[in-house]
Amino acid sequence: MIAETDPTTKATAVSIQKVNKWYGSLHVLRDVDLDVAAGERVVICGPSGSGKSTLIRCINNLEEHQQGKIVVDGIQVDHNIAHLDAIRREVGMVFQSFNLFPHLTVLENCTLAPMLVRGVARPDAEAQARAYLERVRIPDQANKFPGQLSGGQQQRVAIARALCMKPKIMLFDEPTSALDPEMVKEVLDTMVSLAKDGMTMICVTHEMGFAREVADRVVFMDHGQIVESGSPHSVFGQPRTDRLKLFLGQVLREH
Amino acid sequence: MTALNNDIQAHNRRATMLGSFVSNVAVRRFIWQALAALALFGSVFWLAANLHHNLAARNIASGFGFLTREAGLPIAEHLIAYTPADSYFRALLVGTLNTLSVAFWSIILATILGTAIGVARTSKNWLLAKLSSIYVDLFRDVPLLLQLFLWYTILQKLPPVRQALNPVAGVFLSNRGLSFPVVDWQAAHGWTLLAFVLCLLATTLYAKRASRKQLEEGRAKSFWPVAIILLVIIPLVVGFSLGASTNLDMPQPKGFNIRGGVTVSPEFFALLVGLVIYNAAFIAEIVRSGLESVGRGQHEAARALGLHPKNILTWIVFPQALRVIVPPLTSQYLNVTKGSSLAVAIGYQDIVSVATTSMNQTGQSIELVGVIMGVYLTISLSISLLMNIYNARVALVER
């Protein structure tokens, strides 16, 4: 088990207040409220199309919300480019489809942003990249290209690439959904070890085992709303709504 | 960063080349290729022998002896000295240079225009995207020959020299073509130009080093002060100290002709404009599909890492788009070159035009068709070779 974190005593890392978003006439986020404390680990689950990706993509403004307020590490997400730059420096993101840069080596994938965005000198950036590649346990692949790695290895490189920016907050959007079953564990292990180091994490995932092991809080979304939230134990053990019961029934049957 | 890529790619390529050379399949493939080549040369030899026999039987002279004879063929535009008293060889050389010149400028200008329109098509600006898409649809669908006739007719409709259009001082547009001033060339200008070229080289090296250094040290330093000194001040100092005159050779309308300056003929101009506008439409589509081949995920990952739009284009999008762009761009460049042979329809004297006139005068059509084919083949193979070398540099390593 991981050391308990008490959200009330810590600073707020992400604050989402009454956020609404539409795609045309499709209302995808409805009055979403969510506060995440520094060091807290939040798992978001819910049926496909319920707005989970959209919600976490609003945090680093890959998508724009239309109503409500999002504050990340004390900086408001708005149209101010300086704000967005500052937020993206502090927020790392891992995608379902890895999105590594195929024309750059693993090492270059990890050094590009620190050099271009943070102005880190190459030797330092490389040393740091090697350290993070070591952490995700692929130190000997640094000079390979992404296309030469397995899915699990690629996703771990993607995690290392995000960590190289030294983010305060990490967002994961179904990081294991595109992986073959035998590779899921290596990626989850990496995420667990990251959680143990006290990283603030918001993970969209259906991996109940992972949620039970690391999550301080599980949030269940359906139809663009947060329907239930609480400890993994209470959300998975005593679902209050029919929607969550139905969802848990489906997820458990699949696994 | 790319140097590292290249080393690795070269290494991988060497490894696979070595591996497949010893494999059985490769040996078998080689034998088949050798047999095919043998069959090809055999049939060519047989055809040639047959042809020679038939021509001799009909008393038609063959061979390239005519090349040294006087051509008596007037060629209006020549990049090297030429009079009708020169040989057929020189006439054909002039024609080849004319082909090369129009193809070269067309490729350069069509690439610039096409890239701009291709980027505009992917723009978020609705008007810009729409206008460029209309451009592409319009010029891609009308046959090149028709477009050439259109441009040529428009240029023919320009006023005679007496009423030449004079849009800016020193530039005249008339049915004799486009005339513009040039400097009165002296040795001092040559030295100034040399100084400029050397300084340009130095600037390129300096810029490369500066951008590498910026990455190494993580500090941005403007390279413009040095660039301006190198590119502007040094050449100017060289020019003035050697007393290069700043007199311009101005074009002057005199009677039916324009004296002085440089005049680009309506034929060259129409061909150039036609080739550039037509091929830019295709290049725009090639560039657009290249840019769009870089998936949304790549943009998102780069944005999430905090990269700015300019850096995303230079480091993420362009390097990946190039590998999709280069192969079709190569065949488009070949199309530009081959398309320049339509020159004959509007009276620009390219290699096809000079060779067909020579055919009529000498009757040596086989040899002259051979010359035309040889010229186009050489140009095309050179373009393909250069582009393949470039393509190998931007290719991706996949599993």
Ligand SMILES: Nc1ncnc2c1ncn2[C@@H]1O[C@H](COP(=O)(O)OP(=O)(O)O)[C@@H](O)[C@H]1O
């Ligand atoms: N770019 C988009 N344009 C229009 N609709 C979208 C877009 N992205 C997502 N949607 C829609 O928004 C809803 C929520 O999507 P998403 O956040 O991806 O759900 P989840 O991640 O929970 O599966 C879905 O109905 C989806 O079809």
Ligand SMILES: [Mg+2]
């Ligand atoms: Mg999703």
